[in-house]
Amino acid sequence: xxxxxxxxxxxxxxxxLRVTFESDGPVTGLFGPSGSxxxxxxxxIAGLVRPQSGRLALDEQVLFDAARxxxxxxHRRRIGYVFQEGRLFPHMTVRKNLDYGRWMAxxxxxxxxxxxxxxxxxxxxxxSRRPGKxxxxxxxRVAIGRALMLRPRLLLLDEPLASLDPARKSEIMPxxxxxxxxxxxxxxxxxxxxxELKRIANVIVRLDAxxxxxxxxxxxxxKTDEVAFA
Amino acid sequence: xxxxxxxxxxxIRLSLRIALVATAVALPLGIxxxxxxxxxxxxxxxxxxxxxxxxxxxxxxxxxxxLLISFGRxxxxxxxxxxxxxxxFSFRWTGAALACGIMAFPLLVRPIRISFEAIDRKLEDxxxxxxxxxFWRFTTVTLPLAMPGIIAxxxxxxxxxxxxxxxxxxxxSNIPGETQTISAxxxxxxxxxxxxxxxxxxxxxxxVIAMAALLASEFFARRAARRxxxx
Numbered sequence: 001x002x003x004x005x006x007x008x009x010x011x012x013x014x015x016x017l018r019v020t021f022e023s024d025g026p027v028t029g030l031f032g033p034s035g036s037x038x039x040x041x042x043x044x045i046a047g048l049v050r051p052q053s054g055r056l057a058l059d060e061q062v063l064f065d066a067a068r069x070x071x072x073x074x075h076r077r078r079i080g081y082v083f084q085e086g087r088l089f090p091h092m093t094v095r096k097n098l099d100y101g102r103w104m105a106x107x108x109x110x111x112x113x114x115x116x117x118x119x120x121x122x123x124x125x126x127x128s129r130r131p132g133k134x135x136x137x138x139x140x141r142v143a144i145g146r147a148l149m150l151r152p153r154l155l156l157l158d159e160p161l162a163s164l165d166p167a168r169k170s171e172i173m174p175x176x177x178x179x180x181x182x183x184x185x186x187x188x189x190x191x192x193x194x195x196e197l198k199r200i201a202n203v204i205v206r207l208d209a210x211x212x213x214x215x216x217x218x219x220x221x222x223k224t225d226e227v228a229f230a
Numbered sequence: 231x232x233x234x235x236x237x238x239x240x241x242i243r244l245s246l247r248i249a250l251v252a253t254a255v256a257l258p259l260g261i262x263x264x265x266x267x268x269x270x271x272x273x274x275x276x277x278x279x280x281x282x283x284x285x286x287x288x289x290x291x292x293x294x295x296x297l298l299i300s301f302g303r304x305x306x307x308x309x310x311x312x313x314x315x316x317x318x319f320s321f322r323w324t325g326a327a328l329a330c331g332i333m334a335f336p337l338l339v340r341p342i343r344i345s346f347e348a349i350d351r352k353l354e355d356x357x358x359x360x361x362x363x364x365f366w367r368f369t370t371v372t373l374p375l376a377m378p379g380i381i382a383x384x385x386x387x388x389x390x391x392x393x394x395x396x397x398x399x400x401x402x403s404n405i406p407g408e409t410q411t412i413s414a415x416x417x418x419x420x421x422x423x424x425x426x427x428x429x430x431x432x433x434x435x436x437x438v439i440a441m442a443a444l445l446a447s448e449f450f451a452r453r454a455a456r457r458x459x460x461x
Contacts, residue, residue, distance in 0.1 A: 048355050074358040075367075087356040091374045091458050100370075104361035132459050150360055 002186040004028065004045075004154065008054035008064070012040050017210040027180055029201025030190045031221065036207040038190045042156050045188065046081050047074030058154055075104070080147030080155040080185070084162050086139040088131035094142050095127040101150035114149070120182060121145045121175055137168040141175060148183070155187045161196060176200055194225035232431055240407055241415035242435055248323055248411060249391035252331035253338075256387055260338040261373075261380065267339070268346035285397070286336045294400025297329055301401070325402040326409045330391035338387035345379025346372070377454040385447035389440055412436050
């Protein structure tokens with residue numbers, strides 16, 4: 001089981017982000033209201049935002065340690081990231097988007113793996129299309145597939161459903177549950193929807209104003225949380 | 231039909247060669263400078279920005295004269311290049327290409343810079359999480375997304391280099407077969423009592439080349455834009 005160990009500080013505008021927790025997931029849910037620092041935290045885990053101080057490790061491997069001046073750059077972390085808005089490359093077909101991680105890593109084609117992920121996400125009919133012509137739900141499925149093709153050690157999902165309407169949300173959720181059950185990739189799943197997190201995460205880290213206010217099983221999310229941000 | 235004399239053909243070939251070489255050398259430099267101006271803050275940025283635009287606002291004869299005193303055989307840069315590498319710019323077609331490149335540079339940089347500024351940098355972040363180093367992010371994401379601007383800048387640069395006159399004639403003079411471009415040849419013919427017909431023929435050629443370049447760039451820019459908008 002992969003252990004994600006986070007102890008990071010970063011001032012972001014008015015917010016003084018100081019987050020410390022450890023989780024062996026496999027699915028860690030980051031819960032908190034908008035502005036509580038969730039996205040900044042995930043960006044620090046991905047290596048896109050540099051923490052001011054602290055330490056970050058995935059199992060034995062230290063990805064960031066201010067004291068020892070370790071900062072593994074984002075492109076060497078092999079951490080998959082599914083962004084809220086997908087961020088597919090508009091100038092590449094879906095197939096090239098999916099293939100991008102393998103191409104950058106200089107690995108040979110793995111047709112079986114490619115077919116497996118394409119089948120799991122039902123994106124075979126989209127392969128020759130370009131992102132501009134995809135629906136929001138299709139785009140998110142491709143974004144998930146693109147991150148998976150990297151064979152990530154950890155998968156970050158930052159509000160992957162937030163940009164979708166309710167019908168599309170319920171279209172994607174089954175794929176995410178399949179992803180959790182069929183792959184063994186540990187995930188950090190960010191959401192401000194308690195109901196969404198209760199379905200997918202088994203460890204909940206609750207953020208309030210840049211601090212961890214609670215950590216535990218899905219039961220730490222109360223009925224009031226579901227109402228508060230739903 | 232248009233019957234061109236060998237001298238006219240020479241001027242046309244020379245013009246095309248000078249414009250192509252000027253554009254080809256300026257393009258990678260222009261992309262680099264545009265990227266610096268779009269993405270980086272550094273001391274002297276405003277100065278660099280101003281220096282690049284300067285040839286656009288200075289009288290071309292001033293730029294030509296500055297080139298002559300710095301890149302001429304006895305100029306500080308010119309004598310260094312000659313003694314170290316044996317490179318000569320003054321009164322050579324290479325000098326014409328240099329003058330054209332400098333005159334056209336602002337027109338090359340501007341559209342490229344604008345398209346760099348318009349790129350959603352979050353896409354580069356996405357590429358980083360997928361394992362792309364700085365170099366690969368630039369070549370596989372930034373450059374292709376800036377392609378419409380690069381095409382527009384390249385055409386403007388080529389067209390300007392093709393038609394440049396003032397700085398070129400000041401720096402490298404008007405030597406048939408070496409530095410006499412279409413523009414310089416037209417100028418010469420208009421100064422010759424019976425040169426009207428020849429001048430007119432070259433005017434037509436200049437218009438045809440400029441139109442062809444314009445249409446080609448329009449075609450490629452449209453195709454690039456279509457690719458970017460996901461069709």
